[in-house]
Amino acid sequence: MILFVDMDEVIADTYGAHVEIYNNDFNDQLTLEMCAGSEVWQNVPVVRQASVRNHASVRGFFRNLKPIAHSQSVLKELSEKHDVFIASAAMQFPNSLEEKSDWLDEHFPFIPWKNRILCGHKHILRGDLLIDDRSYNLERFDGRTFLFTSPHNVNTQGFERVDSWIQVADKLL
Amino acid sequence: MILFVDMDEVIADTYGAHVEIYNNDFNDQLTLEMCAGSEVWQNVPVVRQASVRNHASVRGFFRNLKPIAHSQSVLKELSEKHDVFIASAAMQFPNSLEEKSDWLDEHFPFIPWKNRILCGHKHILRGDLLIDDRSYNLERFDGRTFLFTSPHNVNTQGFERVDSWIQVADKLL
Numbered sequence: 001m002i003l004f005v006d007m008d009e010v011i012a013d014t015y016g017a018h019v020e021i022y023n024n025d026f027n028d029q030l031t032l033e034m035c036a037g038s039e040v041w042q043n044v045p046v047v048r049q050a051s052v053r054n055h056a057s058v059r060g061f062f063r064n065l066k067p068i069a070h071s072q073s074v075l076k077e078l079s080e081k082h083d084v085f086i087a088s089a090a091m092q093f094p095n096s097l098e099e100k101s102d103w104l105d106e107h108f109p110f111i112p113w114k115n116r117i118l119c120g121h122k123h124i125l126r127g128d129l130l131i132d133d134r135s136y137n138l139e140r141f142d143g144r145t146f147l148f149t150s151p152h153n154v155n156t157q158g159f160e161r162v163d164s165w166i167q168v169a170d171k172l173l
Numbered sequence: 174m175i176l177f178v179d180m181d182e183v184i185a186d187t188y189g190a191h192v193e194i195y196n197n198d199f200n201d202q203l204t205l206e207m208c209a210g211s212e213v214w215q216n217v218p219v220v221r222q223a224s225v226r227n228h229a230s231v232r233g234f235f236r237n238l239k240p241i242a243h244s245q246s247v248l249k250e251l252s253e254k255h256d257v258f259i260a261s262a263a264m265q266f267p268n269s270l271e272e273k274s275d276w277l278d279e280h281f282p283f284i285p286w287k288n289r290i291l292c293g294h295k296h297i298l299r300g301d302l303l304i305d306d307r308s309y310n311l312e313r314f315d316g317r318t319f320l321f322t323s324p325h326n327v328n329t330q331g332f333e334r335v336d337s338w339i340q341v342a343d344k345l346l
Contacts, residue, residue, distance in 0.1 A: 097270030120287025
């Protein structure tokens with residue numbers, strides 16, 4: 001089986017980083033729960049939104065993200081049985097490209113460079129399964145899809161959903 | 174039609190750069206013709222091969238490549254009629270990722286970031302046509318393929334071949 005796995009909000013905790021950086025910058029107490037159904041920047045005062053929307057353009061943002069719980073151990077096991085590819089829409093942030101490569105080297109060294117894809121659209125991928133947190137990526141993919149739960153998609157309907165990597169393991173291992 | 178176009182030796186002149194850098198470094202007179210059927214490093218004395226093989230790891234190498242003749246005008250016209258994606262096996266050289274993005278911004282600004290793919294394998298691409306100089310990429314692609322002539326592949330048989338972007342235009346426009 002050829003399996004494509006998104007990075008941000010699937011194996012890399014971008015929401016956690018946005019909230020942590022925002023709280024540090026503005027001495028506030030935003031939580032992930034407060035972001036349910038929306039983007040992080042939509043949950044801060046208007047005058048601070050530009051700051052949050054700029055996080056991803058700051059050098060080091062993508063390099064310092066924490067892995068999502070259990071993503072490493074479950075993907076390690078999956079990669080021994082299947083053809084696992086990481087597929088990230090990274091081209092939007094050119095500064096993120098090398099950081100994402102370095103981040104994968106550190107946290108997912110068992111995924112070789114040939115199995116890493118940085119792209120924009122995901123409907124140009126040919127394979128069996130796509131795990132992604134963005135419904136617009138899943139809609140156009142020709143294969144099975146899992147919507148990986150993230151604060152922004154908790155209200156999204158109509159997709160096979162996984163809330164954690166433990167659930168992915170239950171379905172695939 | 175969804176069309177995938179490789180970068181190195183299809184729209185970016187890597188062989189020309191290897192030969193130019195080598196000649197500058199060692200005050201030699203290597204030519205592209207002398208590299209027919211082989212890689213550039215295979216055509217220099219053994220003690221200089223490591224230097225040539227290291228070119229692609231040097232910062233700036235990919236940023237400073239010259240576009241292949243007529244690639245810009247023909248791809249501009251193709252992109253107005255078809256869904257053109259750039260697909261480069263760039264993940265091998267993490268230092269090249271941002272350089273390739275910047276290079277595309279300069280020379281192919283009409284190809285938006287969503288239509289740029291940096292990957293390892295190309296058999297995971299879903300589309301109608303792949304233009305590439307490496308036969309191993311074409312072999313596993315499920316669709317029509319053009320082998321774009323480069324010094325290293327002049328002896329390769331068994332593929333629909335294009336020698337220039339003028340020939341691509343003749344076939345597709």
